[in-house]
Amino acid sequence: MTIEDVLSIKNLADEEIKKTGDLKSVQALRIKYLGKKGVLTAKINSLGAIPKEDRPEYGRVINETKDYVESLIKQQEEFFKASELENLLKANRIDVTVPGFFIPHGYQHPTSRVLDEIVDVFLSLGFRIEEGPEVESDYYNFEALNFPKDHPARDMQDTFYVTDDVVLRTHTSPVQVRVMEKNKPPLRVIAPGKVYRCDADVSHTPMFQQIEGFMVDEHISMSDLKGVLEIFAHAVFGASTPVRFRPSFFPFTEPSAEVDIGCVICGGTGCRVCKNSGWVEILGAGMINPRVFEMVGYDPELYTGFAFGMGVES
Amino acid sequence: MKASIKWLKEFVDFPLSPKEIAIALTMSGLEVEALEERDDDAILEVSIPPNRPDCLSIMGIAREISAILRLPFKNISVSVPKEEGEPPSVEIKDSALCRRYASRIIRGVKVAPSPQRISHRLELHGFRPANNVVDITNYVLLEMGHPLHAFDLGRLAGNRIIVKTAGPVNKILTLDNAHKNLAGDMLLIWDADKPVAIAGIMGGLDTEVSSSTVNILLESAYFNPVSVRRTSKAINLSTESSYRFERGADIEGLGSALNRAAQLIAETAGGKLTAMTDNYPAALKPVHIPVSLSKINKILGVDIDFSVVRDLLIRLGFEIKRAGEGITVIPPSFRQDIQRDIDVIEEIARLYGYDKFPATLPAVRMQTMPQGSGLFPATYRVIKTIENSMRSSGFSEVINYSFLNPLVFDTLRFPVNDKRREVIKIRNPLRKEEEALRTTLIPALLDNVILNISRGEKSLRFFELTRVFLPAGQKLPHESLRLAAVYLKSPHAPSLWQGKHEGFYEMKGAMENLFIKLRIKNYSFTDSDLCEPYLYPGKSCAVSVNGRNIGSLGTLHPALSESLDI
Numbered sequence: 001m002t003i004e005d006v007l008s009i010k011n012l013a014d015e016e017i018k019k020t021g022d023l024k025s026v027q028a029l030r031i032k033y034l035g036k037k038g039v040l041t042a043k044i045n046s047l048g049a050i051p052k053e054d055r056p057e058y059g060r061v062i063n064e065t066k067d068y069v070e071s072l073i074k075q076q077e078e079f080f081k082a083s084e085l086e087n088l089l090k091a092n093r094i095d096v097t098v099p100g101f102f103i104p105h106g107y108q109h110p111t112s113r114v115l116d117e118i119v120d121v122f123l124s125l126g127f128r129i130e131e132g133p134e135v136e137s138d139y140y141n142f143e144a145l146n147f148p149k150d151h152p153a154r155d156m157q158d159t160f161y162v163t164d165d166v167v168l169r170t171h172t173s174p175v176q177v178r179v180m181e182k183n184k185p186p187l188r189v190i191a192p193g194k195v196y197r198c199d200a201d202v203s204h205t206p207m208f209q210q211i212e213g214f215m216v217d218e219h220i221s222m223s224d225l226k227g228v229l230e231i232f233a234h235a236v237f238g239a240s241t242p243v244r245f246r247p248s249f250f251p252f253t254e255p256s257a258e259v260d261i262g263c264v265i266c267g268g269t270g271c272r273v274c275k276n277s278g279w280v281e282i283l284g285a286g287m288i289n290p291r292v293f294e295m296v297g298y299d300p301e302l303y304t305g306f307a308f309g310m311g312v313e314s
Numbered sequence: 315m316k317a318s319i320k321w322l323k324e325f326v327d328f329p330l331s332p333k334e335i336a337i338a339l340t341m342s343g344l345e346v347e348a349l350e351e352r353d354d355d356a357i358l359e360v361s362i363p364p365n366r367p368d369c370l371s372i373m374g375i376a377r378e379i380s381a382i383l384r385l386p387f388k389n390i391s392v393s394v395p396k397e398e399g400e401p402p403s404v405e406i407k408d409s410a411l412c413r414r415y416a417s418r419i420i421r422g423v424k425v426a427p428s429p430q431r432i433s434h435r436l437e438l439h440g441f442r443p444a445n446n447v448v449d450i451t452n453y454v455l456l457e458m459g460h461p462l463h464a465f466d467l468g469r470l471a472g473n474r475i476i477v478k479t480a481g482p483v484n485k486i487l488t489l490d491n492a493h494k495n496l497a498g499d500m501l502l503i504w505d506a507d508k509p510v511a512i513a514g515i516m517g518g519l520d521t522e523v524s525s526s527t528v529n530i531l532l533e534s535a536y537f538n539p540v541s542v543r544r545t546s547k548a549i550n551l552s553t554e555s556s557y558r559f560e561r562g563a564d565i566e567g568l569g570s571a572l573n574r575a576a577q578l579i580a581e582t583a584g585g586k587l588t589a590m591t592d593n594y595p596a597a598l599k600p601v602h603i604p605v606s607l608s609k610i611n612k613i614l615g616v617d618i619d620f621s622v623v624r625d626l627l628i629r630l631g632f633e634i635k636r637a638g639e640g641i642t643v644i645p646p647s648f649r650q651d652i653q654r655d656i657d658v659i660e661e662i663a664r665l666y667g668y669d670k671f672p673a674t675l676p677a678v679r680m681q682t683m684p685q686g687s688g689l690f691p692a693t694y695r696v697i698k699t700i701e702n703s704m705r706s707s708g709f710s711e712v713i714n715y716s717f718l719n720p721l722v723f724d725t726l727r728f729p730v731n732d733k734r735r736e737v738i739k740i741r742n743p744l745r746k747e748e749e750a751l752r753t754t755l756i757p758a759l760l761d762n763v764i765l766n767i768s769r770g771e772k773s774l775r776f777f778e779l780t781r782v783f784l785p786a787g788q789k790l791p792h793e794s795l796r797l798a799a800v801y802l803k804s805p806h807a808p809s810l811w812q813g814k815h816e817g818f819y820e821m822k823g824a825m826e827n828l829f830i831k832l833r834i835k836n837y838s839f840t841d842s843d844l845c846e847p848y849l850y851p852g853k854s855c856a857v858s859v860n861g862r863n864i865g866s867l868g869t870l871h872p873a874l875s876e877s878l879d880i
Contacts, residue, residue: 104708106705106709106711108705109710111713112701112713129690130691131691134716134793135738135793137789150543151364160743161740161741165789186681194716198742199744206748207716217679222616222663223616223673224615224675224676226673227675227676228675228676231675244669245669246345247342247343248343248345249343249364254659255614255664275348290656304612
């Protein structure tokens with residue numbers, strides 16, 4: 001082996017590599033020159049046969065040749081890989097304007113959406129959720145809420161009866177009584193659920209959803225009721241929605257209030273939805289009647305509280 | 315209650331337009347539901363709450379207006395013409411049911427149509443004019459709120475009145491020309507021999523004032539509200555009169571109503587009237603209600619002083635005395651709804667104006683939740699997870715009525731001993747088909763499918779997650795949560811699956827998704843004959859979790875889909 005041998009290998013490799021037309025032939029040349037049985041590998045392996053004094057010179061030349069071939073092959077490989085990728089991308093174009101596959105998606109019932117929205121407002125104020133039965137005893141639906149038997153106030157609600165003593169609840173208010181019977185104040189509770197009225201026309205359905213809410217502690221006032229319900233109305237209907245409170249009557253609250261908001265349809269100028277009044281009633285509320293506290297064993301001189309109830313659909 | 319602005323102004327001269335007075339009334343508790351403007355008048359339709367029978371009259375509403383607007387109330391001046399002849403003979407046998415009965419006889423009336431000013435007003439307020447005597451009783455009812463009744467004295471046996479219960483008598487023919495079945499404890503008005511009216515509800519046809527009537531007996535009484543209400547409900551007859559008695563009439567005011575009517579009858583129908591027979595065994599004792607100023611301010615969250623409270627209550631006609639720290643309030647006789655301090659506080663709040671209250675936020679005391687349940691009942695999170703999972707599997711939520719038609723069990727091929735055939739029934743359903751409460755959610759979902767097919771839908775997925783009502787052998791049924799879902803698969807609907815396949819597997823996939831989201835691992839779908847009778851044998855399975863059967867899944871039975879035309 002002479003230095004010239006090595007240099008001629010270098011020249012040949014240089015010529016061959018530069019002539020390649022694809023990745024495969026570059027990889028074949030890698031094996032030919034640099035593989036285990038490659039031409040340059042064989043030269044390195046035969047260094048032992050060179051006289052000791054010439055070995056460093058031979059070693060240097062062979063290594064330089066090997067590095068040169070190595071980098072040349074790598075360069076060529078990268079070139080072909082890049083052009084192959086480019087071809088792949090060109091070949092695999094799809095028509096992105098073709099309609100997508102339909103993945104079915106279900107929807108929440110609009111009533112449930114509104115209900116969740118309302119519930120969220122009160123959860124954020126620290127109210128907790130309670131539930132009660134839809135088939136309810138006369139006691140919880142009426143008697144304990146200060147609707148005595150034979151009282152005209154019972155005419156305010158058309159009732160479905162199961163027996164003389166069992167009704168489909170006409171409101172979610174019985175949950176107030178059930179919760180107060182089992183817990184001591186302070187209480188902050190909302191109770192969403194289905195209620196029933198024996199009534200069906202254009203604006204009434206025999207079943208609808210209500211949300212009851214109440215708060216009981218030692219110093220809850222009517223002004224607090226206003227504050228909390230204003231937060232609610234502004235959260236649900238928008239911060240600039242006007243809210244008004246006016247006197248009303250419910251047997252289980254006293255004083256009682258109806259809460260109206262400025263009509264969102266006409267902006268308060270008067271339309272069919274608000275019957276030209278500019279206001280739409282959204283809920284009934286009031287201070288819990290001391291008689292209800294007496295029914296559940298709370299001291300009405302110690303505790304005060306407010307309650308409210310609203311239909312979700314309307 | 316309808317109220318003419320013109321008529322109201324006879325009692326209180328207010329400078330507000332009809333629209334303004336409607337707002338003023340609404341904002342102090344008498345909601346004006348409609349306003350009908352006429353050429354020279356306007357009619358308010360006022361919703362009177364059940365605790366305010368005193369406002370079921372023109373005078374009552376006028377009294378409210380005078381209190382709201384601080385305007386003087388012009389009371390009616392009644393001047394009874396010269397009295398002559400024997401006053402009527404009245405005996406109250408049951409003074410618990412009739413606490414007062416006042417009456418006069420008017421002899422020699424000429425029954426004829428009413429003068430136009432009377433009949434016009436009656437018509438404006440929804441009453442049909444009859445004759446001058448009957449019309450005046452209605453006119454005074456409207457004006458003063460107290461129900462009156464006029465009997466044809468000539469047809470009252472023994473010329474006398476006895477107030478007692480029906481006892482053995484079980485029938486009466488009333489003015490509406492219908493026989494009413496009576497129960498023994500119903501209060502009636504009798505003459506010497508027979509019942510002549512159902513007390514406080516309707517007179518008898520036999521003693522009706524007619525064109526041949528010459529002498530009349532005019533009744534102004536106070537009947538027990540509960541008794542009137544029970545009778546009215548039992549005979550299914552509600553009248554202007556019973557409506558007021560069951561809410562509570564003014565026992566002290568009934569004398570002036572009688573006099574007002576007697577005077578107007580004498581003026582329009584002529585006749586001579588006798589002195590009043592006033593049977594009033596135990597006079598009403600006015601209540602004295604102590605109210606503390608601090609409680610008023612605590613409950614309302616305001617800071618108002620004695621002078622404000624006094625001014626508000628005096629405007630409402632309450633008597634008020636200073637008593638140490640607080641006050642003692644004596645409401646007028648027509649305000650029987652005012653019994654406790656909270657009733658007085660409500661009146662103060664109402665007239666003070668809710669809009670003047672500040673809006674504050676309560677200071678809260680922190681507490682632990684009962685049983686460590688957090689803000690939700692245990693089921694709440696699970697419900698939300700199931701709803702989310704079903705929606706992400708393509709099912710939309712439906713909310714159906716809780717009612718069920720028991721006939722549907724046969725359609726669904728339920729065996730006769732199927733537990734779900736035991737339903738809770740509603741005594742007064744709106745429709746026969748809605749007489750039971752649901753024990754299964756399936757029928758309503760199938761109805762949803764049928765309705766949607768008829769609207770041209772070809773493919774749909776619905777679910778409902780709600781309660782069914784199962785008899786539990788106690789007063790209230792067991793209310794148990796159920797999930798039901800239905801999938802109508804159209805062969806043409808695009809699908810992520812290649813080729814033809816049974817919709818069953820998509821439904822099964824939705825269930826498997828659900829179990830993953832609920833972190834339930836030990837579930838299985840087993841080919842079983844225990845499956846629902848409405849499912850396709852061989853294309854349905856039982857679903858179980860931890861070895862417990864929790865439901866079924868399958869294609870609808872071909873016989874059923876044919877009979878339902880699905």
